[in-house]
Amino acid sequence: MYTLFARWTRLGLWRRLLDRLRRTWRLACGDTAEPSAVVIDSRTCPSAPSCFARGANGGKKIRGVKISIAVEKYGIPLAIDATSANVHDTKGIVPVLRQLAGRGFQGPAIGDLGYRGERLAKTGAALGISIQPIARGRDGVFIPTEISWVVERSFSWITRYRRLNTIVERTKEHLVAFVQIAFVSILSRRLRRIDTKAASA
Numbered sequence: 001m002y003t004l005f006a007r008w009t010r011l012g013l014w015r016r017l018l019d020r021l022r023r024t025w026r027l028a029c030g031d032t033a034e035p036s037a038v039v040i041d042s043r044t045c046p047s048a049p050s051c052f053a054r055g056a057n058g059g060k061k062i063r064g065v066k067i068s069i070a071v072e073k074y075g076i077p078l079a080i081d082a083t084s085a086n087v088h089d090t091k092g093i094v095p096v097l098r099q100l101a102g103r104g105f106q107g108p109a110i111g112d113l114g115y116r117g118e119r120l121a122k123t124g125a126a127l128g129i130s131i132q133p134i135a136r137g138r139d140g141v142f143i144p145t146e147i148s149w150v151v152e153r154s155f156s157w158i159t160r161y162r163r164l165n166t167i168v169e170r171t172k173e174h175l176v177a178f179v180q181i182a183f184v185s186i187l188s189r190r191l192r193r194i195d196t197k198a199a200s201a
Helices: 002-010 013-028 094-102 118-126 150-158 172-200
Strands: 038-046 055-057 062-071 077-084 108-111 130-133
Touching: 002 013, 002 172, 013 077, 013 172, 038 094, 038 150, 062 094, 062 150, 062 172, 077 094, 077 172, 094 118, 118 130, 150 172
Parallel strands: 038 108, 108 130
Antiparallel strands: 038 062, 055 062, 062 077
């Protein structure tokens, strides 16, 4: 099983499957196949000593890895990357932006105030992506501004998958693959419910 999983990961099977399901879901919702805006954020997870990367996030007091994603308005990721937890958000999100640009996305990327900075703004502009940092909280209270809250919901979804709560993967590619598989599982159940309702109508 591991050999098959590693081979399919290397061939990009999980990414292609997730992209296909995401487009199908958006069309089923009466939307366009590709989004015009994305929301970016990161989540710090504890990791085992044998994990591919391990760093200390001083603010959250977690020693582990940081998963950065860009999601569309339904909370489905278009790009995913992972770094050690001590990497700042403005640096950890750059590979995600490059993935987006490589797939032809050009538009706004909405994030929290952790994504402020002239350097990140210039990097995004060079890729055709405008970084839009907005406040999502005040005095310790979360504020669901525009569609920026959807990425928080996406992270809450993957906490249901135990393998993504404490990271043990020895390669970054395998961790990203398991995040993709989690969303494939989520979308598969959604689309199955739509088919069941259509069949019973």
